[in-house]
Amino acid sequence: MTDVAATIRSYDLFTPEAVRDPMALLRRMRAESPVGWSPQLQAYVLTRHPDIVAALKDRRLATGNLTRGFDRLSQEEQDELRPLRESIGLWMGHTDPAHHVRLQQLLKRYFTPATIDTLRPQVRQITNDLLDAVAPAGRMDVVTDLAYPLPANVIANMLGMPAGDRQRLQAWSRDIAAVFQIADIGALRRAQRSTLEMQEYLHPLIAQRRIQPTDDILSVFVAAQHDGTISEEEIVANCVLLLFAGHETTAGLIANGLALLLEHPDQLDLLRRRPELTPSAVEEMLRYDGPAGAVMRVSEQPVELAGHSFPANTLFHLAILAGNRDPDVFPDAELFDITRTGNRHTAFGMGAFYCLGAALARMEADECFRILLDRLPGIRPGYQSLDRDSDSPLGRRLRSLPVEWS
Numbered sequence: 001m002t003d004v005a006a007t008i009r010s011y012d013l014f015t016p017e018a019v020r021d022p023m024a025l026l027r028r029m030r031a032e033s034p035v036g037w038s039p040q041l042q043a044y045v046l047t048r049h050p051d052i053v054a055a056l057k058d059r060r061l062a063t064g065n066l067t068r069g070f071d072r073l074s075q076e077e078q079d080e081l082r083p084l085r086e087s088i089g090l091w092m093g094h095t096d097p098a099h100h101v102r103l104q105q106l107l108k109r110y111f112t113p114a115t116i117d118t119l120r121p122q123v124r125q126i127t128n129d130l131l132d133a134v135a136p137a138g139r140m141d142v143v144t145d146l147a148y149p150l151p152a153n154v155i156a157n158m159l160g161m162p163a164g165d166r167q168r169l170q171a172w173s174r175d176i177a178a179v180f181q182i183a184d185i186g187a188l189r190r191a192q193r194s195t196l197e198m199q200e201y202l203h204p205l206i207a208q209r210r211i212q213p214t215d216d217i218l219s220v221f222v223a224a225q226h227d228g229t230i231s232e233e234e235i236v237a238n239c240v241l242l243l244f245a246g247h248e249t250t251a252g253l254i255a256n257g258l259a260l261l262l263e264h265p266d267q268l269d270l271l272r273r274r275p276e277l278t279p280s281a282v283e284e285m286l287r288y289d290g291p292a293g294a295v296m297r298v299s300e301q302p303v304e305l306a307g308h309s310f311p312a313n314t315l316f317h318l319a320i321l322a323g324n325r326d327p328d329v330f331p332d333a334e335l336f337d338i339t340r341t342g343n344r345h346t347a348f349g350m351g352a353f354y355c356l357g358a359a360l361a362r363m364e365a366d367e368c369f370r371i372l373l374d375r376l377p378g379i380r381p382g383y384q385s386l387d388r389d390s391d392s393p394l395g396r397r398l399r400s401l402p403v404e405w406s
């Protein structure tokens with residue numbers, strides 16, 4: 001066991017090259033120093049799959065990363081952003097363990113694969129409606145015309161948000177995603193404004209469900225409030241979380257996944273001929289370029305990880321993207337292969353904080369790709385080069401993905 005810092009190299013994850021092509025740097029880090037140091041993140045970066053799995057399963061590590069990032073702001077900025085910080089502090093996974101389990105128990109039966117399967121007809125309908133709207137034009141921007149509105153509609157329906165409000169919900173959700181960016185004060189202010197607007201929007205809906213419960217998740221929350229299981233502030237904060245988590249990541253899976261197919265025409269052709277491969281294709285999309293490129297952890301006590309000892313209060317950046325291409329675990333790790341079997345990626349995390357929406361995201365992507373390739377067999381790139389968000393090494397988000405078909 002080596003003491004911290006002795007053999008650990010420092011890396012700049014924020015150079016323009018690293019932001020443009022994070023995998024090149026992450027590959028180098030994994031080979032040179034599987035535990036690296038990021039001065040900007042003030043965190044140790046883990047890049048090997050076994051180390052990431054061990055960290056995800058380690059109960060001595062907490063997720064309190066998002067609100068901890070606020071500590072680096074000035075006192076004035078911290079005061080200004082207190083409402084945002086308090087709201088995030090109530091998100092599932094950011095509360096204390098007992099509370100976390102209570103929320104998981106409340107919600108998990110609505111997100112099991114069997115329950116999620118009952119939503120397939122709805123997902124097919126929404127996908128077909130979205131494609132009907134763009135079919136005559138012979139082109140679309142996959143990000144705005146399909147990848148965002150599909151999961152946004154589904155999660156909003158599950159929660160019980162009126163259909164007419166979808167545009168607003170999408171805009172709020174995009175703003176709130178900024179809390180995952182590195183301390184950009186402008187983005188954090190927008191995230192706070194949208195969080196407060198969503199809070200105002202949700203209070204009357206909660207009051208309505210109290211009088212007239214329906215079969216949506218908002219009504220489940222309201223019933224739990226009646227039992228004293230959760231408070232109104234927690235309902236609001238977790239609706240914000242579910243709306244945002246339900247939009248952003250699945251949109252990323254659909255857009256990144258289609259981009260991968262377009263960049264690998266042999267795999268696109270194979271999937272078109274053999275749609276029964278769609279579930280394994282979705283797993284490979286998640287492994288190769290999953291939308292959650294990294295998650296953060298903080299040690300609550302001294303820990304040994306990846307052959308080093310770390311004190312309490314150490315931040316860790318678990319580079320899921322790098323671990324999912326670890327050649328010691330995944331044969332031909334740099335090959336995008338939709339027939340891959342035994343694909344033990346960590347795109348949805350692992351252990352106590354495993355993604356609540358994994359079955360939902362998988363089902364939405366499965367239906368979406370089947371319908372898309374069936375209806376638009378001649379789909380081809382309508383772009384010169386991929387238009388990725390370039391403001392953070394953590395995000396692998398596509399800003400747009402123009403495609404055409406005949």
Ligand code: HEM
Pocket residue numbers: 063092093094104155241242245246247249250253290291292295296346347348349350352353354355356357358360361
């Ligand atoms: C492709 C789509 C998705 C990806 C890649 C993804 C990824 C992740 C990851 C990596 C985590 C673990 C975070 C950590 O360990 O710190 C997580 C947690 C979570 N995800 Fe997802 N997610 C996706 C879709 C969804 C959807 C559709 C929903 C909501 C309906 C959702 C809700 C959540 C929630 C509530 C948690 C926290 C779980 C807990 O702490 O118990 N996710 N997700």
